[in-house]
Amino acid sequence: MSTRVLAVRIHPVTGEPGVELDAVAVAAEGLAGDRRKRAAVHLVGVEHGPTTRANLVVTGTAGELDALVGRVIVIGEVELGITRTAGNCAGVYADVLRPGVLAVGDELRALGES
Template identity: 40%
Template sequence: MGSVAQLSVYPVKSLAGRTVGAAEVGPAGLAGDRAWIVVDPATGERVTVKASPAMAEVVATGDGEADAATLAAVLGRPVRLARAGAPQPGAAAVHLVSRAAVDRAAAGEVPEGCSADDPRANVVLDLPDGADERSWVGRTLRLGEVEVHVTRTPKHCLGVYAEVRSAGTVRTGDPVELVGP
């Protein structure tokens, strides 16, 4: 059916992601993904990329103090990192997008608020011509050792969202297969 072209982990919400060759996937998604949020230390309010677009250019290093210092310099104000806690309502464990969807978006078929340059997906897929991941809603998919159930298309992003059915490791190059209805 296709293959895993790229894996990305976004350790800090609203920051740029890191490409990885392999990832452990559990019920909450890729290990370490969106585990931290950026917080204003004075108010305790979350700082997001919508209010501070420069955040999207910062790649988290995994060192909380260094990442907070870099963000403070980029934003021109103090910030701190805090554990993300429970997933946000409507959030999905895994975000998948095909290269074809990225190509369609680059040609102008893109939801408002979404970027063809950075779809912020965890898993980018190479699919055969004509295959469209949006047709997988309600289906189960195997990515290497991992099985996910595709639940819906995102409102403001490319691709599809999925919940993890069977944990394991997924690697760049792993086959992508539809399993069952």
């Protein structure tokens, strides 16, 4: 799967539009400036990008993201553990396993894949 980050968003205030960023620092609690929601990070595929409040929109599909549940992925310097699908929302939720910086254009790589 050759998947890249298309958009990085934070949502600092409930009910207000998100803020698009080129790059962001990611700590154990989530993206810098974001308010904590149901998980540290929320990822969605490109088909759901415009209609969700997800943190990361990627070029992959919803099905490709769903297949990553239980896996560890790396985006930029950040290592994420994909914990579950987002339930009523599109996409998947992730915990931050290794903090760092990620940016638009970074490749999403599942550990164990070449």
